[in-house]
Amino acid sequence: MSEARITWVGGPVLKACATGPFSIFEALAVGERRLLGEVIQLRGDELVAQVYEDTTGLEPGVTVVGLERPLSVTLGPNLLGGIFDGLLRPLSRATDYQIQPGAAERSVARHCLEFAVRNGDILSGGAVFARTVASRPQSLLVPPWASGRVEALVEPGEHRDDETLLVLVDDAGQRHELTMQHDWPVRRSRPVRERLGVNAPMITGQRILDTLFPVARGGRAALPGGFGTGKTVLQEALAKWCDADVIVYVGCGERGNEMAEVLDEFPQLEDPRTGRPLAERTVIIANTSNMPVAAREASIYTAITVAEYFRDQGLNVALMADSTSRWAEALREVSGRLGELPGEAGYPAYLSSRLAEFYERAARVTSLAGAEGSVTIIGAISPPSGDFSEPVTLHTKRYVRCFWALDRQRAQARFYPAIHPLQSYGADVQELADWWKRSGNPDWLVQRQRVLELLEAQAHLERMARIVGRDALPAQQQVRLLCADLVNEGFLRQSSFSKVDRFCSPARQVAMLSVLLHFADRADAAVAAGVPPARLAALPMLRQLQRLGEEFSEDDLLRLRQLPRQIDYEFDQLQTVASHAG
Amino acid sequence: MQADLLLENAVTRIEGPLLFARREARVGLNAAVEVLAGTGPPRLGRVAALDETSMVIEVLESTSGLALHGTRIRLHPEPLLFGVGPHLLGRVFDSVGRPLDGGPPVAARSRRRIEGLAINPAWRALPRDFIETGIATIDVMNSLVRGQKLPLFSAGGLPHDRLAAEIAQRARLRGTQGEESFAVVFAGIGVPHDAAEQFRLAMESSGALGHTAMFLNLADEPGMQRLLAPRYALTAAEYLAFEEGRHVLVILTDMTNYCEALREVSASHGEIPGRKGYPGYMYSDLASLYERAGCIRGRPGTLTQLPILTMPGDDIGHPIPDLTGYITEGQIVLDRELDRRGIYPPVRVLPSLSRLMDAGIGEGFTDPDHPALAHQLFAAYARALRVRVLASVMGEQGLPESDRRFLAFGERFERQFVHQANARTLEESLEAGWAVLQGLPHGELTRLSNAQIGRHLGAEARA
Numbered sequence A: 001m002s003e004a005r006i007t008w009v010g011g012p013v014l015k016a017c018a019t020g021p022f023s024i025f026e027a028l029a030v031g032e033r034r035l036l037g038e039v040i041q042l043r044g045d046e047l048v049a050q051v052y053e054d055t056t057g058l059e060p061g062v063t064v065v066g067l068e069r070p071l072s073v074t075l076g077p078n079l080l081g082g083i084f085d086g087l088l089r090p091l092s093r094a095t096d097y098q099i100q101p102g103a104a105e106r107s108v109a110r111h112c113l114e115f116a117v118r119n120g121d122i123l124s125g126g127a128v129f130a131r132t133v134a135s136r137p138q139s140l141l142v143p144p145w146a147s148g149r150v151e152a153l154v155e156p157g158e159h160r161d162d163e164t165l166l167v168l169v170d171d172a173g174q175r176h177e178l179t180m181q182h183d184w185p186v187r188r189s190r191p192v193r194e195r196l197g198v199n200a201p202m203i204t205g206q207r208i209l210d211t212l213f214p215v216a217r218g219g220r221a222a223l224p225g226g227f228g229t230g231k232t233v234l235q236e237a238l239a240k241w242c243d244a245d246v247i248v249y250v251g252c253g254e255r256g257n258e259m260a261e262v263l264d265e266f267p268q269l270e271d272p273r274t275g276r277p278l279a280e281r282t283v284i285i286a287n288t289s290n291m292p293v294a295a296r297e298a299s300i301y302t303a304i305t306v307a308e309y310f311r312d313q314g315l316n317v318a319l320m321a322d323s324t325s326r327w328a329e330a331l332r333e334v335s336g337r338l339g340e341l342p343g344e345a346g347y348p349a350y351l352s353s354r355l356a357e358f359y360e361r362a363a364r365v366t367s368l369a370g371a372e373g374s375v376t377i378i379g380a381i382s383p384p385s386g387d388f389s390e391p392v393t394l395h396t397k398r399y400v401r402c403f404w405a406l407d408r409q410r411a412q413a414r415f416y417p418a419i420h421p422l423q424s425y426g427a428d429v430q431e432l433a434d435w436w437k438r439s440g441n442p443d444w445l446v447q448r449q450r451v452l453e454l455l456e457a458q459a460h461l462e463r464m465a466r467i468v469g470r471d472a473l474p475a476q477q478q479v480r481l482l483c484a485d486l487v488n489e490g491f492l493r494q495s496s497f498s499k500v501d502r503f504c505s506p507a508r509q510v511a512m513l514s515v516l517l518h519f520a521d522r523a524d525a526a527v528a529a530g531v532p533p534a535r536l537a538a539l540p541m542l543r544q545l546q547r548l549g550e551e552f553s554e555d556d557l558l559r560l561r562q563l564p565r566q567i568d569y570e571f572d573q574l575q576t577v578a579s580h581a582g
Numbered sequence B: 001m002q003a004d005l006l007l008e009n010a011v012t013r014i015e016g017p018l019l020f021a022r023r024e025a026r027v028g029l030n031a032a033v034e035v036l037a038g039t040g041p042p043r044l045g046r047v048a049a050l051d052e053t054s055m056v057i058e059v060l061e062s063t064s065g066l067a068l069h070g071t072r073i074r075l076h077p078e079p080l081l082f083g084v085g086p087h088l089l090g091r092v093f094d095s096v097g098r099p100l101d102g103g104p105p106v107a108a109r110s111r112r113r114i115e116g117l118a119i120n121p122a123w124r125a126l127p128r129d130f131i132e133t134g135i136a137t138i139d140v141m142n143s144l145v146r147g148q149k150l151p152l153f154s155a156g157g158l159p160h161d162r163l164a165a166e167i168a169q170r171a172r173l174r175g176t177q178g179e180e181s182f183a184v185v186f187a188g189i190g191v192p193h194d195a196a197e198q199f200r201l202a203m204e205s206s207g208a209l210g211h212t213a214m215f216l217n218l219a220d221e222p223g224m225q226r227l228l229a230p231r232y233a234l235t236a237a238e239y240l241a242f243e244e245g246r247h248v249l250v251i252l253t254d255m256t257n258y259c260e261a262l263r264e265v266s267a268s269h270g271e272i273p274g275r276k277g278y279p280g281y282m283y284s285d286l287a288s289l290y291e292r293a294g295c296i297r298g299r300p301g302t303l304t305q306l307p308i309l310t311m312p313g314d315d316i317g318h319p320i321p322d323l324t325g326y327i328t329e330g331q332i333v334l335d336r337e338l339d340r341r342g343i344y345p346p347v348r349v350l351p352s353l354s355r356l357m358d359a360g361i362g363e364g365f366t367d368p369d370h371p372a373l374a375h376q377l378f379a380a381y382a383r384a385l386r387v388r389v390l391a392s393v394m395g396e397q398g399l400p401e402s403d404r405r406f407l408a409f410g411e412r413f414e415r416q417f418v419h420q421a422n423a424r425t426l427e428e429s430l431e432a433g434w435a436v437l438q439g440l441p442h443g444e445l446t447r448l449s450n451a452q453i454g455r456h457l458g459a460e461a462r463a
Ligand SMILES: Nc1ncnc2c1ncn2[C@@H]1O[C@H](COP(=O)(O)OP(=O)(O)O)[C@@H](O)[C@H]1O
Pocket: A225, A226, A227, A228, A229, A230, A231, A232, A233, A234, A416, A417, A418, A494, A495, A496, A497, B353, B354, B355, B356, B358
């Protein structure tokens, strides 16, 4: 391994004089504590590196060792259920409540496994060679770069995670010793056989998303919003209830307590699909706002690499990144320290291409081994003063398919989720309509369109009402306003803290929407028949409809589907009375 | 441990806060430095960069009066440390932990890095213990819990100092009689002398001065030290909380002065300025202070922060409140208009928020109907304010009946709920909340269940 000696150090950047060859982006171990670093510039004998940890105490003369590989993480069966720092080092094993810089002693885990291959089999990169025997079995993969004939194979059963389990000998006669884990450089995407198109939504259990702005499996969504508008709560809600097989949750430059919350809550919550604790399907990567900034920059790549690794096992993975703005800021900080020319708002000129590269790693694919898997990215954005015209929001918008804009006004009225229906969009709606058709709601596209039109009309009518007064609007329009309010209150509002309503199945979404649209139909007809709008606004059942999400749980679907009849009954009453009076 | 080293005549250049010197001894990055000149007290600094022959020292106090000759540098082998011990309480210090009250130095039980080390998120315990502040808008609608960081977003001329002192005097867990060991740490950052004195008097009059430690950087003291005062204060607070097991409330005021100093220092380093001239790393820098609040698994103490900042131009979108709001667990926003109308405390509830509230209220914590009441008050008041705008355009008479009732609610809410002459217990605050909802059409109280309406509001009074 090559060595170098520090000649200059300031903040997280150092210069060193090399006595052997180094390559750009090579990972480094710095000093006795083996602080992790990365080469960022090479000029003759001199290298410039950034260090991912606190550099206090470093001085000229200290040794820097090249690790002969780019910044990499170790992928394997130890990840699910764990919490890691931005460089995928476990945080839960630390013995001190404060984070001490430097490489921790590696500890060894054991897993029980069954082989999926036999001596003599020919394996290619990405193939599954074994599975762990556990309440939640995991596949062990041949690293993408290795292939060949299986030679030595250990007995099935319990093994250490650093033990050689089998040897592959490839055509060139090279031997590859495989353990449960392998390393992968975080900045490089893992190879796949083929990228696939949109086929199904990722069901989030959030009505406004699934029904109005659905995200596809393998899709990419951005979630911008000022502070306190609900980015984190929504990300956590998706992490809890979406129908992915694995969740990678990266807290990038955000609060420590939020990480602690996920860590505390997830083991106690049950995955509604498998009945297993949610923690078992989750990997938490935490680089909180007070942890070193350079590692914050890396944490996003670490997270997407972990997500790809599970995708390659044929799983559907959802990656929640909270917040991509902090990552962009870390990029800016590192760039500033290197003296690069700043662009818009001080961000480096390559901000846009970095964002593109990151979101491009989301996809539905056929893996090298032929399995179908996906990575869906949900990226939160924290725009300064909540202004969406800043560079990170604008550039991200170019690369995502879904834009879920959080609105301060809604959040302040505690109307959650505070996604603004007129500023948000989902671009894969046509493709996803087929899925809804297959799942028993051929009318999804039409219903969705009606809701959006109603909300659009509401914005327009409210402007009018502000000038002439609500009572002065034509009766038809007053009723449209009433119905739009109802859709907001009864359908779009959904509290993540309500035990009944925090998750809404597609079936319940369809039932609720059908009820509300039925009400709208009857209301339109009633006004057309001369019923005054004030009478509609006084209908006793309105209150129940406004609290629809709260009052009808997943177990009340039958009762919910009866509601249109009650609506009919109340309207029939109303119209009888009206025609008698008239 | 290496001994301290004294360098004479090593300084080669002085530029703003930076001192360039020959590196005539071994020293590491961030090592603490004392700069000695003439007979004045030593000035603190740290090694900001170094190469084989020279080093850059960032002086953390004013450099005025320093000369190339005669300036001596004492190098310490470690970064800046603060010696903390059991006798911190009842004392007044300057911004770098030197006694200001004429008393002896504090006998150090341990020496801790003033920068602190990041708390491992896996070691954090979730803050859940509701603190009763006696203020209805906080207790009912933006509850504070132990271990939270909840700033006051204020503006020049608003009564944030009074509010902070009241909270510091009263804040207690429900059901305890103040028997638990608590402490207050006050960091005055660029505050006027009388503001610091008023706080001291308030603590004295409530008999809590013996539980209080004050760190003062007064308005007429050098800007550089504004960056140190909160760090020394938080180092003391961490010791009191996590080593001595106390429930510590830290008041940091005024964080706007802190950020101004940060901008000044960044400019003098020649760094590329970010939004409004503040450095691009201000978010991370503020986080290194605010994230020092919390609870730790297996340790009895807690560290709660109540930072105060004055929003420049009353603008909540200004980088100082904006970045703070992105880091802290909510904010309490004070409002000039409410203040002008004589409403105290002038809390504007809509932009206020407590993010940890959901974990600390409701069934098993406060009252089972507390969360629903809070949400209903928010929703109704938001509507009242919308109607108020309409009424100002078309007159009250042009409004439909239900809107007029919301208009009246808005007034009641501000006069009878937000405004309070004395501290209220949580029960009294909840009661006041239900009382102001009386008179709204029940059909429109969509955040309350029928059962909750029945329990607290009774049958609807007909208009
Ligand atoms: N979907 C939701 N359901 C219920 N409450 C919510 C929801 N979204 C946000 N909130 C409330 O708003 C607060 C702030 O939300 P948070 O996600 O932390 O904001 P951000 O991450 O955008 O700063 C939360 O503490 C919670 O009280």
